[in-house]
Amino acid sequence: MAQDYYALLGVSRSATPEEMKKAYRKLARQLHPDVNDAPDAADRFKEVTTAYEVLSDPQKRAVYDRGGNPLGGGGGAGGFGGGAGFSFDDIMDAFFGGGGSSSRGPRSRVQRGQDALLRLQVDLAEAAFGVTREIKVDTAVVCERCSGSGAEDDSATVTCGTCHGHGEVQQVQRTPLGSVRTARPCPTCHGFGTVIQDPCHECHGDGRVRSRRSITVSIPAGVDQGTRIQLAGEGEVGPGGGPAGDLYIEVEVARHPVFTRKGDQLRCQVTLPMTAAALGTHVDLPTLEADLVDEDGPEVVGLEVPAGIQSGETLTLRGQGVPRLRGPGRGDLVVEIVVQTPDELDDAQRDLLKQLAALRDEERPEAQLGSTHRGSVFGRIKDAFR
Structure with missing residues (x-):
């Protein structure tokens, strides 16, 4: 040998x-x-x-x-x-893994249902502080007539005569490499191994029907655009009355007329006249809680604007932003100041401004290149030469 x-x-x-x-x-x-x-x-x-x-x-x-x-x-x-x-x-x-000649056997009529996705629009305040909504969902539920079996009565299901209950049929072909055996789902029973002779008159053998039902959804405080909330077992019921999949609620946050959101931070703009910016002032700002009917929080919050503030500068109100989704506390409210220059003056106002310009030696001011914003690069260089 x-x-x-x-x-x-x-x-x-x-x-x-x-x-x-x-x-x-x-x-x-x-x-x-x-x-x-x-x-x-x-x-x-x-x-x-x-x-x-x-x-x-x-x-x-x-x-x-x-x-x-x-x-x-x-x-x-x-x-x-x-x-x-x-x-x-x-x-x-x-x-x-032994798939050439071994049979996979019939597949079960009872299968898990598909997951479902539903988009739900909420206001910014509802996303920030949480809300409970009742929604209507069109989905598959268990057929009450057959209780999910798909048969009109218990004796209506018999063993498939084509595959004899195996759920698949096999075919052998001769090739130059030898005998090749292939298996495919039985065309008569579609792989189930059994045939429903008298399908349910309501669901036509599927074990489920379409129906509209109400679901209560609790939106937690702090959710943001695109956040998905999983409701286990609230999706579609599976074929044969199988367990239901999950329902996912994707949050869409509507645009707010005053506030914009970035993470747990709120931002807004406050426009002040030139005189108020120069002298300083107090401003009452509406809070996000004011949008909620049943909210006990304050409807306004005070903002102290220091004298001499420049357009584009920001002031921060701590703890007036959005509650954190994971963790305690709230973000901040960032207020951007916009200084408005008057575009229409009467004679008296014009005379007063001329007097102010003379007192400040600004009758013929020299133009300054670069940014004059406090803390800017140009400002720091100018301070260094001084």
């Missing part, structure tokens, strides 16, 4: 057929040319395939053990040549 087939498979001479099959599967996965690009992978794959072809056939194995030629000059190395104990299914088993 030129080769030791047992050594090629890595099994003992007393190995059982199952042990040899397991060893061959392992080697086939390692040596197949499609997954192994080593120069000798193809030759080694042919050798172990020939070894398994011989040892998996009881008659060829007996001839080999007596020292004879088990291939009889016919099947050559790697021929997959139709031995009684070897077929192309064994290679398929090696790569697909």
